[in-house]
Amino acid sequence: SDSVVRRDRFSGGPARSFLSSLAADRRIFEADLEVDRAHVVMLAEQGIIDAETAGEVLTALDTIEVDGHENLPDGEDVHEAIETAVIERIGDDGGKMHTARSRNDEVATCIRYRLREDILEAIETTLALREALLEVADSHTETVMPGYTHLQPAQPITVAHWALSYEGAVRRDTARLLAAYDRINESPLGGAAFAGTTFDIDRERTAELLGFDSVVENSMDASSSRDFLLETTQALSTHATTLSGIAEDVIIFANRGFVDLNDNYASTSSIMPQKKNPDTLELVRAVAGDAAGSVQGLTTTLKGLPRAYNRDLQRATTHAWDIVDAVTDASEVAAGAVATADWNEEALAAEAGEGFSTATGVADLLAANGLPFRTAHEMVAVAAENGADYDALEAAAQDVLGDSLESFVDPAAVEDALDPVESVASRDSQGGPAPDAVADQLESGRDALAA
Numbered sequence: 001s002d003s004v005v006r007r008d009r010f011s012g013g014p015a016r017s018f019l020s021s022l023a024a025d026r027r028i029f030e031a032d033l034e035v036d037r038a039h040v041v042m043l044a045e046q047g048i049i050d051a052e053t054a055g056e057v058l059t060a061l062d063t064i065e066v067d068g069h070e071n072l073p074d075g076e077d078v079h080e081a082i083e084t085a086v087i088e089r090i091g092d093d094g095g096k097m098h099t100a101r102s103r104n105d106e107v108a109t110c111i112r113y114r115l116r117e118d119i120l121e122a123i124e125t126t127l128a129l130r131e132a133l134l135e136v137a138d139s140h141t142e143t144v145m146p147g148y149t150h151l152q153p154a155q156p157i158t159v160a161h162w163a164l165s166y167e168g169a170v171r172r173d174t175a176r177l178l179a180a181y182d183r184i185n186e187s188p189l190g191g192a193a194f195a196g197t198t199f200d201i202d203r204e205r206t207a208e209l210l211g212f213d214s215v216v217e218n219s220m221d222a223s224s225s226r227d228f229l230l231e232t233t234q235a236l237s238t239h240a241t242t243l244s245g246i247a248e249d250v251i252i253f254a255n256r257g258f259v260d261l262n263d264n265y266a267s268t269s270s271i272m273p274q275k276k277n278p279d280t281l282e283l284v285r286a287v288a289g290d291a292a293g294s295v296q297g298l299t300t301t302l303k304g305l306p307r308a309y310n311r312d313l314q315r316a317t318t319h320a321w322d323i324v325d326a327v328t329d330a331s332e333v334a335a336g337a338v339a340t341a342d343w344n345e346e347a348l349a350a351e352a353g354e355g356f357s358t359a360t361g362v363a364d365l366l367a368a369n370g371l372p373f374r375t376a377h378e379m380v381a382v383a384a385e386n387g388a389d390y391d392a393l394e395a396a397a398q399d400v401l402g403d404s405l406e407s408f409v410d411p412a413a414v415e416d417a418l419d420p421v422e423s424v425a426s427r428d429s430q431g432g433p434a435p436d437a438v439a440d441q442l443e444s445g446r447d448a449l450a451a
């Protein structure tokens with residue numbers, strides 16, 4: 001037939017393998033079969049093809065599925081190869097399958113169909129990670145540890161407060177991925193090449209058969225837009241960035257002996273017998289770079305593409321597969337590493353007050369007793385230089401105020417403020433590290449996860 005002749009003429013010649021996406025299309029083989037089935041059912045229901053031909057095509061699609069992607073005939077892509085396989089099985093009538101559509105709306109539908117599954121898997125890993133962080137928080141509401149800014153000891157917190165800081169971030173990552181899911185879950189099928197079709201198709205019906213929430217209405221938008229890929233990869237990249245922060249923190253905590261990774265999430269050295277290294281978390285940290293690279297690659301590919309379909313889009317797709325796989329794996333591993341790590345409570349307690357990290361609490365106390373906060377800040381800074389204990393504060397009071405500490409604050413309250421445990425307990429503002437405030441955060445985290 002004419003189509004076969006034209007395919008022979010435009011077979012690509014020396015550019016054949018450069019043109020072909022067949023290998024990469026392994027990822028959408030099952031999706032394409034589902035899209036074919038829905039389309040053929042709709043064509044028959046609309047009386048565009050007869051029921052008998054539709055039945056033969058559907059049977060052929062089933063045998064093609066059993067034979068698998070690796071046994072497809074050659075083709076420029078999976079769509080062409082499956083159509084050829086149908087024709088091989090039932091003859092020229094198999095070519096009726098491609099009535100009222102194009103590979104352009106077909107591939108866009110396949111990508112959305114498959115990505116919808118993949119993104120749900122990614123979302124599930126974010127839920128597991130939130131669960132793991134909530135568990136850590138639940139077990140460590142009273143485990144004090146040093147908190148840092150600029151990676152310098154800053155104020156004591158608890159392990160629970162640290163874990164919940166990431167739980168909140170991952171919660172937003174989940175929300176962004178869910179929002180992306182809503183935009184993925186719209187059917188472009190029936191947009192045809194870009195300009196619709198003369199056939200009386202039912203786009204709502206194929207959308208329904210494929211489980212899409214709605215259709216992408218404009219046919220040109222349907223077959224040529226890939227902003228759903230951008231949104232999805234950006235959401236994944238944001239999650240990867242959150243993961244890299246968790247990984248980096250735990251790597252630093254492992255370095256300081258605050259946390260001991262489960263052996264399943266650590267590696268050793270081929271030469272240094274004593275080593276236990278946080279390699280899994282280093283790889284989690286690195287995935288943020290890959291993900292950002294994929295977003296960049298995709299954005300650059302899409303930038304300035306004219307309407308409507310252009311073959312550049314074939315290379316846009318692979319960025320999405322790469323990133324969704326890498327980030328899903330990283331998220332799963334991070335959840336496992338966090339869930340199984342041991343926190344060294346003694347080491348954490350011993351270091352919770354390092355670097356005079358209770359200084360802010362002492363300054364707050366002096367300010368609460370009437371000293372201007374800036375004067376209190378100055379006085380505590382002087383004490384920080386001279387031993388950072390009660391005696392140093394007393395000397396600083398004499399020096400800065402010309403009076404004894406006792407003259408304006410209860411010495412027992414000063415001793416409390418210097419103690420990391422008391423320091424944490426006193427910071428009970430909403431969202432703070434005090435066990436009561438953390439209990440509220442735990443509840444919000446649990447409610448959000450259940451929802």
Ligand code: ARG
Pocket residue numbers: 021076077103104107309311313314315317
């Ligand atoms: N394989 C192509 C892709 O991934 C789909 C085919 C559309 N090809 C075309 N020449 N219009 O985008």
